[in-house]
Amino acid sequence: MTSPSVNHEDFENAVRSSLREHWRLFTVQGVLLVILGMIAVALPQLAAIATSAFIGWLLFFSGIFRAVSLIRSTRAPSYWSSLLLAVLTAILGFILAWYPLEGAVTLTMLLTAYFIVHGIATWIFAFSIKGETGRWVLLLLSGLIDFLLAGLVIAKWPSTALWILGLFVGVNMLLTGFALIFAALGPRSA
Numbered sequence: 115m116t117s118p119s120v121n122h123e124d125f126e127n128a129v130r131s132s133l134r135e136h137w138r139l140f141t142v143q144g145v146l147l148v149i150l151g152m153i154a155v156a157l158p159q160l161a162a163i164a165t166s167a168f169i170g171w172l173l174f175f176s177g178i179f180r181a182v183s184l185i186r187s188t189r190a191p192s193y194w195s196s197l198l199l200a201v202l203t204a205i206l207g208f209i210l211a212w213y214p215l216e217g218a219v220t221l222t223m224l225l226t227a228y229f230i231v232h233g234i235a236t237w238i239f240a241f242s243i244k245g246e247t248g249r250w251v252l253l254l255l256s257g258l259i260d261f262l263l264a265g266l267v268i269a270k271w272p273s274t275a276l277w278i279l280g281l282f283v284g285v286n287m288l289l290t291g292f293a294l295i296f297a298a299l300g301p302r303s304a
Contacts, residue, residue: 137299161280162221162280163280166214169207170206174204174210215276218279219276229261233259240257
């Protein structure tokens, strides 16, 4: 069975149409993200703790809902391992939500490990496409930025654990907010 093909041009037209019709909503969402991003950048410790608590509650409720849905499906394949994973997810989420400061430290360690692994994978990909395009150097630069971010966290550990996660979340919110605003206002003025 083949999957239906998606016409790239139709997709782009649908996105443009949506942006034109709902530009106010996209703009409001962008402005709210910019405001939240500025608060997170100004108060990175608070943002790190809030992020940790938020992720904790998401994991907790995800695990609970998964466990409840599995209880009705006792004959499902991998029932016991799925139920165990759901319970462990709920427990981990509860711990993160209940101890958000410690959770922020743990999430910062995981984020640092992610930057290192992502940097390595990006460099491997860059070298694998080196003969195909001259833009492989941009991937090298991206991987280098990952290593620099990880190095920043590691160089000042443990003091970075209490603010870097909040700073990264804040910067991400700022950039996403500005991107939404510019994307919403672009089709409007066209």
